Amino acid sequence: KNTLAQLKETGSAFEVEHECLGKCQGLFAPQFYLAPDDPCIQCLECYGMFSPQTFVMHSHRSPDKRTCHWGFESAKWHCYLHINQKYLGTSEERELKHLLEEMKEKFSEKNQKRTR
Amino acid sequence: VLQPPVSTHPGPEFWCSIAYFEQDVQVGEIFKVPSSCPTVVVDGYVDPSGGARFCLGQLSNEEEKGKIRRKGGNGEKRGPGGKSRAERSVLRLWARLHIGKGVQLERRGEGDVWMRCRSDHAVFVQSFYLDREAGRAPGDAVHKVYPGAHIKVFDLRQCHRQMQQQAATAQAAAAAQAAAVAGSIPGPGSVGGIAPAIGLSVAAGLGVDDLRRLCLVRLSFVKGWGPDYPRASITCTPCWIEVHLHRALQLLDHVLHALPDAHA
Numbered sequence: 390k391n392t393l394a395q396l397k398e399t400g401s402a403f404e405v406e407h408e409c410l411g412k413c414q415g416l417f418a419p420q421f422y423l424a425p426d427d428p429c430i431q432c433l434e435c436y437g438m439f440s441p442q443t444f445v446m447h448s449h450r451s452p453d454k455r456t457c458h459w460g461f462e463s464a465k466w467h468c469y470l471h472i473n474q475k476y477l478g479t480s481e482e483r484e485l486k487h488l489l490e491e492m493k494e495k496f497s498e499k500n501q502k503r504t505r
Numbered sequence: 506v507l508q509p510p511v512s513t514h515p516g517p518e519f520w521c522s523i524a525y526f527e528q529d530v531q532v533g534e535i536f537k538v539p540s541s542c543p544t545v546v547v548d549g550y551v552d553p554s555g556g557a558r559f560c561l562g563q564l565s566n567e568e569e570k571g572k573i574r575r576k577g578g579n580g581e582k583r584g585p586g587g588k589s590r591a592e593r594s595v596l597r598l599w600a601r602l603h604i605g606k607g608v609q610l611e612r613r614g615e616g617d618v619w620m621r622c623r624s625d626h627a628v629f630v631q632s633f634y635l636d637r638e639a640g641r642a643p644g645d646a647v648h649k650v651y652p653g654a655h656i657k658v659f660d661l662r663q664c665h666r667q668m669q670q671q672a673a674t675a676q677a678a679a680a681a682q683a684a685a686v687a688g689s690i691p692g693p694g695s696v697g698g699i700a701p702a703i704g705l706s707v708a709a710g711l712g713v714d715d716l717r718r719l720c721l722v723r724l725s726f727v728k729g730w731g732p733d734y735p736r737a738s739i740t741c742t743p744c745w746i747e748v749h750l751h752r753a754l755q756l757l758d759h760v761l762h763a764l765p766d767a768h769a
């Protein structure tokens with residue numbers, strides 16, 4: 390908990406969120422994202438660490454009663470992960486969106502081919 | 506698999522028409538999609554640059570011009586929850602930001618409809634076809650469709666069967682009621698001095714709204730409704746569309762006309 394809180398203070402980590410199978414917010418630490426399955430997102434509610442793909446399956450909301458889910462695939466986590474709503478309209482929005490896009494592309498097929 | 510058409514009647518000039526709502530207020534004009542364009546995109550941008558594209562972002566000034574209609578009500582100036590024009594403008598801005606690339610709707614064959622979620626936020630769909638696919642009672646479920654998903658949301662054949670069944674049920678009920686009123690069957694309808702001239706078409710007409718509901722698909726951008734969300738119905742969501750499927754409505758017209766006494 391403390392490690393990530395410190396990372397946030399130094400400005401390197403930023404808050405993200407998803408709305409899959411229940412909403413969840415977390416802290417994304419780019420420094421920890423060195424391999425696709427690395428736990429680099431800390432849940433803001435339980436402080437557990439998750440890789441991007443497992444984070445979009447993580448939530449603390451009670452299961453849906455009336456909602457049916459179509460087309461959810463955790464491998465498509467890059468489609469579901471956004472910067473925290475609170476950044477929208479602030480001076481940080483552009484920079485953080487760009488940073489998250491970079492994280493999404495870091496281990497994508499496209500990028501793999503380019504670096505080889 | 507090639508199936509014979511449900512009907513040999515010539516198809517409609519427009520395969521669907523789309524109405525845009527912000528909560529229970531209809532905003533802008535109805536957008537009609539010609540049958541020559543099997544796909545249409547509904548997005549949050551402002552500039553419809555060619556093709557069948559319904560840009561919800563461009564509708565933001567319609568209300569200021571006074572072109573506003575409240576769904577099923579009168580045109581008062583304050584919206585649901587007493588929202589002012591300024592507050593509704595904020596909602597629209599929010600909508601533009603989040604609808605993004607929106608959805609693509611595609612007509613396949615005679616009148617089936619597929620949907621692709623192009624937005625980076627999910628869309629929430631009301632569809633009798635998906636209710637059935639999910640094993641739920643009609644109208645019971647809210648269907649969350651994730652970004653990147655491509656799914657079927659409407660089946661013409663299933664809709665046609667459903668409307669035939671419902672029309673037959675309504676007709677049987679009307680016949681029983683007419684018989685009861687006429688006195689041949691003692692029943693609750695025979696007391697209270699109800700005129701015996703209730704036509705079958707009138708009684709069947711009571712179900713027409715239900716039948717028309719079979720011929721449309723509704724979808725809300727970004728926000729869901731129902732018991733899992735703070736909004737009770739789709740008419741409480743900030744931006745949603747209603748898609749009327751004209752081939753299905755054509756079939757419904759024929760089903761209703763085929764009922765005995767319908768033209769009386």
Ligand code: NI
Nearest residue numbers: 602603625626
């Ligand atoms: Ni967004």
Ligand code: NI
Nearest residue numbers: 758762763768
């Ligand atoms: Ni006729």
Ligand SMILES: [Zn+2]
Nearest residue numbers: 432434435436
């Ligand atoms: Zn958690």
